[in-house]
Amino acid sequence: MGLLDGLRAALGLRAEADARRDADPEDLFGMSTAYLTMHAELGYDAMDEAALCFSGVDASGFEQTVDEVEAILESGRAETGTDFAVQADDHGYQWVVLRDDDPEDLVTSMHFAADTFVENGYGSRLLAAVFAYQKPSRDGEDGRAYWIYSFRRGSFYPFAPRPGRERDNGVEFKLESVLDGELEIEPDKEYWYPLWPSEHGTHPWE
Template sequence: MGLLDGLRAVLGLRAERDAKRDADPDDLFGMSTAYITMEAELGYEAMAEGALCFSGVDSHQFREAVDEVEAILEAGREETGTDFTVTEDDHGYHWVVLEDDDPEDLITSMHFAADTFVEHGYGSRLLAAVFGYRNEDGPAYWIYSFRRGAFYPFVPRPGRERDSSTEFTLEATLDGELEIERDKEYWYPLWPSEGGTRPWE
């Protein structure tokens, strides 16, 4: 199974089949307290970056939905200071990439974007929301699977290795604060494209 097939299976079709409930963009607000715990208890600082991953549809209506997402984020840029870009990775997945030094504004903007897709009837195209953190050992991410309605940690290391020990520590620390994915088969790694350093690159 290739990388593209794996992502589709774990965050897409199979996750939808095995979904416990309809995913709710309001779940993203769980990060509003989680980022404080990440810093206070684990020494992680928010990266001031996050991204929303979605699969596209070749239709005029879907393009209009994406345009409205961009318009909403553009309108909020002056108030929140959240910068954004919409990109496509090497695997054909689309990303709304957000940058903001204020984690609360970042989370709010992510919610606005996700909620707009849902309101347009394209909630099923949402795959994941990714929140970045960093400490002296490197990056760590919390990934929210929309199909599963749950978060899981992803701690990449050089050579496309994962720091499973740290992932389990993150799970134990944030359990009860975030809705954690219990089935670790769904803890899918979001590796960047060749030459990238972030899951959305």
């Protein structure tokens, strides 16, 4: 199974078949308190970036929805200071990339974007929301970790990538144990799919 097939399975086609409920952007507000726990109990700082992943469809209504998402984020930029960009990766998935040094503004902007897709009837096109964290490291090791929300599964899971396409499972299990109960965490670890950079490193959270 290649990266693209895996992504489709974990966040797309198979997850849709095994979906526990419809996409609910309200779940994203769990990150409004989780970032505080990440810092206080685990020493992680929220990074200034988050991203919403969705799959496109060749329909004028969908294109208008993407335009509406951009218009909503643009109108809120003055109030929240949240910068954004819409871009595609090497696999044809699209991303709304959000940048803001206030984690709560990132969550709010992410919610606005996701809710617009749902309200316009395109909630099924939403795949994942990605929130980035960084833990200071004295020995120069990579201290990044991500919380990924699967819209098809209605749950979060941790992802701690390391060089060489390795994962730090110990970190992921630690994140699960501390945030379980505060976030709705995916119980089936088969759905903890690693979102590695694509061939040319174009995933926007890198």
